Amino acid sequence: MLGMSFGVLACVLLLTLGICFAGHLQRLFPDKLSSCQWLPAVSEAVVKRPCVRLPLVTITTAVIIILAVFNLCFIQTKSPCDINGNPDLIRSDNSSEQHPGSLFYLPYSVFSCILALIACGVFLRVSFELKVVFLTLASTAYYIIILSAKAGLFSCYGRMLYNQLNENRTEDSGTILRALGLVKHPEVMSCIYITLFLVTMLIISQQNESCFRQDFLLKNKNRTEQDEIETRENLNRLLLENVLPAHVAALFVGENKKNEDLYYKSYDCVCVMFASVPDFKEFYTECDINKEGLECLRLLNEIIADFDELLSKPKFSGVEKIKTIGSTYMAAAGLSGTPGQENNQDRDRQQAQIGNMVEFAIALIGKLDGINRHSFNSFRLRVGINHGPVIAGVIGARKPQYDIWGNTVNVASRMESTGELGKIQVTEETSDVLQKLGYSCECRGLINVKGKGELTTFFVCTDMSKQQGMGLS
Structure with missing residues (x-):
């Protein structure tokens, strides 16, 4: 299932990249893609039309968010873990055989959730409000899965990992572990990690939004000033051409001539x-x-x-x-x-x-x-x-x-x-x-x-x- 899920994700991302860079592909291979004159129009529509860009972003983000926890849903326990945290009772839905190593997929599922949150922030042409919606919905879904639907798996994994560390711990490390309680409750730490990345991505998205807005205002201001400068230059050129012939005025305008x-x-x-x-x-x-x-x-x-x-x-x-x-x-x-x-x-x-x-x-x-x-x-x-x-x-x-x-x-x-x-x-x-x-x-x-x-x-x-x-x- 892991290979299948990542294969689907790779196909979706490649399709998205192909749609976005369709115009560039047509310019790079004009002979081979001469019959596909619609490719530049598709790429231009993604850039200039929100009605095309936003559904594409929504579908891509949803696929990434869902597939991040897709494999986690297929790991289930036959019965609660014993007091020692032995993983003998862990099995996969696809097989009746026991898979003791299945618990070790849990950290990678959390890492996939974090990467999915990061993926929500890579779309630069999406508004901050829409990113907040994506990140909030994804984090809420992850909280529900980790703290409710799959809480037993994380609890079992925490007991098993804690028992393994107790067997090899030193006195100092044991004191620290007991004081922090970091290993014994991985579901809590997973939610903390997700929350930290959620806040980080919200801050980064807000800064990007602010930078893009300032950049837009500066470009608009520069464009206005450039138009004013061109208008003033044309006015000066017309005034100069009223005094001098056009070919002579061009020399005086185009060169930094000294008075002498x-x-x-x-x-x-x-x-x-x-x-x-x-x-x-x-x-x-x-x-x-x-x-x-x-x-x-x-x-x-x-x-x-x-x-x-x-x-x-x-x-x-x-x-x-x-x-x-x-x-x-x-x-x-x-x-x-x-x-x-x-x-x-x-x-x-x-x-x-x-x-x-x-x-x-x-x-x-x-x-x-x-x-x-x-x-x-x-x-x-x-x-x-x-x-x-x-x-x-x-x-x-x-x-x-x-x-x-x-x-x-x-x-x-x-x-x-x-x-x-x-x-x-x-x-x-x-x-x-x-x-x-x-x-x-x-x-x-x-x-x-x-x-x-x-x-x-x-x-x-x-x-x-x-x-x-x-x-x-």
Whole structure:
């Protein structure tokens, strides 16, 4: 019976382990268990669903508790032990033959009961209250079996063991044994041992429950703080990207830069655009009607805000706003690519950025026309575009400002200042690229450019109906 009971217990425990680690087995042997796709779902259900986990724990614990005293129930006495504690009358239900050694199974039955109590505390995902119920019921059942149902066996075993010790005892050991009475009443000591382990397991279970609750609260607090940190980082990144381009802001966020560190990059081909509203200088006045110029500034802010709104469109993702100078809007395209590249694929992409900048300028003109219709004004945009090498960098530590420098920037500014209202003026080199991209350019002729002498410039031919459509969108 002993082997049978432990065999059943081993099967139950192996089945429980198999259910709990089903998902891990499927990952360890994906080829052999490829047809058993339900295994991870079973393992996940045990972890996440109490309605699956608690019945499994209850069944496993009940089997362990019952089998701990299962063999004890099959040891019976034919009649009470004699006064000397001779075990001649002890027999097993399964045989009519006498088994004097059967009494020596009693301590192991008590040890099995203690191990069963310990087994109740190994389930970490079970609440403390349920563990108290398991431990209390198991201990009560053990008390009843030891003190009532099998009290004769323990009494017989105690007398036999006490007589054996008396035969070999010394004077000191006999005094101690008589004083303590530990050997003569093994049923009492068995209950004391069970009680000690019961209290110990209750304390350990309560501490585990407290630790898990504190761990849950700390994890929840850390998760909340982590979300707050991520939100704050995203907010700081968005604020920084409003001041710096995204690829530059990523460098400042990702690295521990010192205040004296200098950031700069050289680019071989960048398209630069200046777009201004010259009429705004005449429009701006300070009087009581417009609240000392406040309404004029509000209109300018609306114009610039509508221009910035175009940058959020995927079509103009390669365009970066550099800054605004009064009513002049400065932007550049081609700053997000890897600097210093010279292969043909990058040249094609750089030329496409020039066409993209022209489309952006056309969209700005359309936006301004839409604002004119709503505000009953007649502002017109003057645009100048040029492309070529530039140097980009960040100036300032506490209040960083991203800017670009070079002859390309100066010429683009001159294209705007010498241009005409409602038109896009470009240099001859930029005109050649635009014509390759399918744009039509009208030669303006030689104009005197400050610091550059006479330059041949071109006006980009635009479809006004297309501009108005983009302004309304």
